[in-house]
Amino acid sequence: MSVGVTREGRLFEGADWDFQVxxxxxxxxxxxALKELGLDIYPNQIEVITAEQMLDAYSSVxxxxxxxxxxxxxxxxxxxxxxxxxxxxxxYEIVINSSPCISYLMEENTATMQAxxxxxxxxxxxxxxxxxxxxxxxxxxxxxxxxLNFAKTYIAQCEExxxxxxxxxxxxxxxxxxxxxxFRYPGKKTPDLRAEERREQERRRHEERAxxxxxxxxxxxxxKTQTELSIERRRALLGLPQENILYFLExxxxxxxxxxxxxxxxxxxxxxxxxxxxxxxVMNEGTATYVHYKIMTRLHEQGRLxxxxxxxxxxxxxxxxxxxxxxxxxxxxxxxxxxxxxMMTDIERIVTRPEDEDxxxxxxxxxxxxxxxxxxxxxxxxxxxxxxxxxxxxxxxREMRMFHLHDDSAEPKGIRVEAIHDERGxxxxxxxxxxxxxxxxxxxxxxVVDVDLAGDRELLLRHQVTDGNLLNEAxxxxxxxxxxxxxxxxxxxREVDSTDxxxxxxxxxxxxxxxxx
Amino acid sequence: MAMHIVDRRLNPKQxxxxxxxxxxxxxxxxxxxAVKESSKSRGIRDVLEGGxxxxxxxxxTEPRFRRGASRPDLVLPGNKKFVEGDLxxxxxxxxxxxxxxxxxxxxxxxxxxxxxxEFLDIFLDDLELPDLAKRRLAEAEHEGLRRAGxxxxxxxxxxxxxxxxxxxxxxxxxxxxxxxxxxxxxxAQCEACEDETRRAKLQAELDALKSKMRRIPxxxxxxxxxxxxxxxxxxxAQAVMFCLMDVSGSMSEHMKDLAKRFYMLLYVFLTRRYRxxxxxxxxxxxxxxxxxxETFFRAPASGGTLxxxxxxxxxxxxxxxxxxxxxxxxxxQSSDGDNxxxxxxxxxxxxxxxxxxxxxxxxxxxxxxxxxxxxxxxSALWTLYQRLCADGxxxxxxxxxxxxxxxxxxxxxFQRRVGQERAVP
Numbered sequence: 001m002s003v004g005v006t007r008e009g010r011l012f013e014g015a016d017w018d019f020q021v022x023x024x025x026x027x028x029x030x031x032x033a034l035k036e037l038g039l040d041i042y043p044n045q046i047e048v049i050t051a052e053q054m055l056d057a058y059s060s061v062x063x064x065x066x067x068x069x070x071x072x073x074x075x076x077x078x079x080x081x082x083x084x085x086x087x088x089x090x091x092y093e094i095v096i097n098s099s100p101c102i103s104y105l106m107e108e109n110t111a112t113m114q115a116x117x118x119x120x121x122x123x124x125x126x127x128x129x130x131x132x133x134x135x136x137x138x139x140x141x142x143x144x145x146x147x148l149n150f151a152k153t154y155i156a157q158c159e160e161x162x163x164x165x166x167x168x169x170x171x172x173x174x175x176x177x178x179x180x181x182x183f184r185y186p187g188k189k190t191p192d193l194r195a196e197e198r199r200e201q202e203r204r205r206h207e208e209r210a211x212x213x214x215x216x217x218x219x220x221x222x223x224k225t226q227t228e229l230s231i232e233r234r235r236a237l238l239g240l241p242q243e244n245i246l247y248f249l250e251x252x253x254x255x256x257x258x259x260x261x262x263x264x265x266x267x268x269x270x271x272x273x274x275x276x277x278x279x280x281x282v283m284n285e286g287t288a289t290y291v292h293y294k295i296m297t298r299l300h301e302q303g304r305l306x307x308x309x310x311x312x313x314x315x316x317x318x319x320x321x322x323x324x325x326x327x328x329x330x331x332x333x334x335x336x337x338x339x340x341x342x343m344m345t346d347i348e349r350i351v352t353r354p355e356d357e358d359x360x361x362x363x364x365x366x367x368x369x370x371x372x373x374x375x376x377x378x379x380x381x382x383x384x385x386x387x388x389x390x391x392x393x394x395x396x397x398r399e400m401r402m403f404h405l406h407d408d409s410a411e412p413k414g415i416r417v418e419a420i421h422d423e424r425g426x427x428x429x430x431x432x433x434x435x436x437x438x439x440x441x442x443x444x445x446x447x448v449v450d451v452d453l454a455g456d457r458e459l460l461l462r463h464q465v466t467d468g469n470l471l472n473e474a475x476x477x478x479x480x481x482x483x484x485x486x487x488x489x490x491x492x493x494r495e496v497d498s499t500d501x502x503x504x505x506x507x508x509x510x511x512x513x514x515x516x517x
Numbered sequence: 518m519a520m521h522i523v524d525r526r527l528n529p530k531q532x533x534x535x536x537x538x539x540x541x542x543x544x545x546x547x548x549x550x551a552v553k554e555s556s557k558s559r560g561i562r563d564v565l566e567g568g569x570x571x572x573x574x575x576x577x578t579e580p581r582f583r584r585g586a587s588r589p590d591l592v593l594p595g596n597k598k599f600v601e602g603d604l605x606x607x608x609x610x611x612x613x614x615x616x617x618x619x620x621x622x623x624x625x626x627x628x629x630x631x632x633x634x635e636f637l638d639i640f641l642d643d644l645e646l647p648d649l650a651k652r653r654l655a656e657a658e659h660e661g662l663r664r665a666g667x668x669x670x671x672x673x674x675x676x677x678x679x680x681x682x683x684x685x686x687x688x689x690x691x692x693x694x695x696x697x698x699x700x701x702x703x704x705a706q707c708e709a710c711e712d713e714t715r716r717a718k719l720q721a722e723l724d725a726l727k728s729k730m731r732r733i734p735x736x737x738x739x740x741x742x743x744x745x746x747x748x749x750x751x752x753x754a755q756a757v758m759f760c761l762m763d764v765s766g767s768m769s770e771h772m773k774d775l776a777k778r779f780y781m782l783l784y785v786f787l788t789r790r791y792r793x794x795x796x797x798x799x800x801x802x803x804x805x806x807x808x809x810x811e812t813f814f815r816a817p818a819s820g821g822t823l824x825x826x827x828x829x830x831x832x833x834x835x836x837x838x839x840x841x842x843x844x845x846x847x848x849x850q851s852s853d854g855d856n857x858x859x860x861x862x863x864x865x866x867x868x869x870x871x872x873x874x875x876x877x878x879x880x881x882x883x884x885x886x887x888x889x890x891x892x893x894x895x896s897a898l899w900t901l902y903q904r905l906c907a908d909g910x911x912x913x914x915x916x917x918x919x920x921x922x923x924x925x926x927x928x929x930x931f932q933r934r935v936g937q938e939r940a941v942p
Binding site: 419422469470476 | 519520521522523524525526528532533535536537538539540541542543544569577578579580581582583584585588589590591592593594595596597599600601602603604605606607627628629630
């Protein structure tokens with residue numbers, strides 16, 4: 001081992017740490033992660049920060065640099081109030097899906113906690129970010145920090161040129177539509193955020209070079225009459241129906257300034273970057289928790305972690321994976337750490353010590369012997385929804401005593417217990433839980449369906465209602481107002497059910513002030 | 518694989534400050550309302566503390582398309598007794614409804630903490646203070662520099678020659694550096710000496726002395742001392758502020774609120790100028806008593822109105838506890854102007870002979886309901902004080918029915934020149 005190892009080969013003694021200790025912990029973890037667990041990671045960068053800086057990071061969704069906007073200040077004020085009152089603890093770490101993978105560690109953590117956090121974030125999350133198909137498909141870990149830096153500078157420049165108010169209005173509107181600025185199906189090219197930045201710079205350079213005031217004076221010829229175009233052709237030209245509303249506005253909104261389009265694009269890219277995280281909460285945390293548990297246990301076995309420090313670790317670990325029952329006052333849904341970790345250890349059990357039931361349910365992996373190969377494959381190729389529907393075992397359903405409630409409004413007597421942890425219920429519980437993690441069902445399905453280009457340019461949207469769940473009306477009005485301000489003409493949203501019956505219609509006119517921006 | 522550790526702890530703090538200011542600006546109206554509410558309920562001294570405020574979220578909402586809360590299917594952990602087919606009554610909120618983690622957005626108000634400066638700034642804004650006055654109020658305490666010993670590093674301008682020379686001397690004596698006179702003497706002896714051997718000996722001795730002199734410098738870097746300065750708050754005097762208020766039944770809540778703001782402003786002003794500020798609350802009907810703040814503003818009292826009783830009470834308190842030689846005495850009286858007719862003369866005499874001579878400043882605030890002064894005859898107290906004023910008594914008086922009118926009362930106070938103030942240590 002490297003120099004400076006304390007007596008009996010321990011990585012550290014007691015609670016204190018310094019940078020050499022961090023380095024030693026990292027090296028020891030790396031040895032186990034790469035050689036024994038076979039993880040494949042981005043290079044690591046570990047940054048030590050204070051509690052105050054952690055609060056700062058919270059308010060900007062954990063990103064080290066972010067453009068300025070009042071809403072981040074609002075979150076900061078809110079979280080600060082909670083933190084100062086002692087109602088909220090801070091996370092031990094924040095990790096960023098970038099290359100190098102940046103992990104923020106709090107300076108208050110003890111040496112054991114730092115080891116836990118390094119194993120968890122710098123190896124667990126890091127491996128997941130690098131290997132999971134959603135992250136590979138949708139995020140550009142190498143480019144994200146540069147892109148955020150570009151976004152920050154660009155938005156600051158816009159504020160200088162066009163005024164803070166105009167930029168703020170555009171960003172408010174873009175933020176309201178952020179959850180509908182995402183492509184859910186892979187396109188042809190993988191995103192490359194550096195190229196994005198280059199593209200914008202080149203375009204600006206070209207504009208500057210090609211600027212000629214004469215063009216302004218050249219009369220434009222009569223446009224093509226839109227009436228010639230059939231409705232189908234028009235919709236095909238506009239790429240309708242389109243569920244990525246921000247993309248649609250960026251490309252087709254008639255009166256947006258170029259810089260406004262660029263702002264929409266920035267917000268859209270960032271939303272896309274975070275999109276996989278929402279779909280892999282259980283898996284991501286489950287992976288990281290499983291990895292830190294493995295590494296810490298191994299360090300203890302190797303004698304590099306004292307019994308006392310290992311107990312300290314076990315206590316934190318147990319707190320993290322605690323799952324209160326539904327009737328517990330502390331209950332607030334499934335704890336992704338608990339569910340994820342339980343499923344990972346359960347897979348380990350199925351692979352190494354299968355029972356007959358497991359052989360029947362998981363013929364592919366039961367007893368195959370190589371735990372890490374199976375887990376690495378799972379981590380790479382699933383998201384929460386598919387992961388649960390594939391790998392939630394009857395045994396875990398029993399252990400966690402899961403049950404499925406169905407609230408049928410036609411049933412006057414109450415909510416029906418649809419399935420419990422028994423032979424009849426396993427598959428139904430598993431299907432229902434997996435649906436609970438289906439983003440497609442949690443986010444309202446809204447798309448742009450038509451534009452009346454020949455007439456008054458009214459934009460028509462459609463919300464496909466599932467389970468009779470209409471949009472929250474107050475919020476929908478506000479979002480549509482923002483949308484209309486960007487579109488600068490009337491906007492109508494129809495909520496329709498599966499038989500195409502219109503359940504509700506919202507119409508909004510644009511405010512004048514935004515059009516002037 | 519290469520790993521980097523970066524220590525970010527020394528990075529500039531308060532990265533979120535700018536965002537926070539943007540948020541405050543955006544929610545300004547709501548925050549102002551909240552501060553107004555909050556200053557109603559807080560004590561006068563607490564006006565200088567920051568504090569938690571709660572604002573309604575409209576204007577700072579971040580709307581998203583959200584679906585209604587109802588969710589027909591739910592999987593939960595921790596089943597204890599349910600079997601398939603059980604029907605559970607829908608009793609309002611079921612025990613285990615998954616909450617949206619992270620944000621408490623379902624509430625319709627938003628709570629957060631304002632810092633002391635933010636709070637004061639908004640409070641002063643609300644009183645429609647002129648900017649200059651605001652700046653003077655919001656100014657932090659002046660720091661002065663005071664000599665505080667010596668230090669070994671500093672700028673040449675602060676070099677303390679006398680201390681340096683003294684230390685050098687002590688060192689030279691301690692290390693027995695040869696005195697120049699001794700060397701000269703030896704040189705002379707050496708020159709005068711005839712005897713060769715003795716001369717060589719003297720010469721050796723002389724060389725030794727000279728080399729020792731070179732080795733022990735006249736002034737060594739370790740002797741050098743610089744004057745050290747410390748920042749200290751400028752010596753400030755102490756002040757006591759008397760709040761006098763008529764609490765008879767004719768004073769409404771609105772009037773009391775006006776009075777309270779007036780006291781708060783005076784308190785802010787005084788704490789800026791004086792190190793230590795005491796507040797004495799005296800309330801009166803037809804008799805006066807010294808009370809605590811809570812009683813002063815809240816507890817009901819009934820009876821007639823004798824202003825002189827309050828002045829008498831203040832006089833006694835001053836005599837007992839606040840020697841005018843040691844304290845700057847400020848008094849602020851507020852009333853709706855009622856006083857019994859027989860009391861006028863006593864009040865005038867007390868004020869003129871006992872109170873005004875010892876006070877720095879006496880302000881009288883006549884409060885009323887909004888628009889209450891139109892077409893009303895001058896009140897008994899107002900007439901009396903006006904007469905005193907005309908006689909040259911240093912009295913500031915104002916009628917106030919709206920918050921914005923409070924500040925002008927202070928105008929002459931702000932305009933006083935420093936020289937006119939008595940500096941009481």
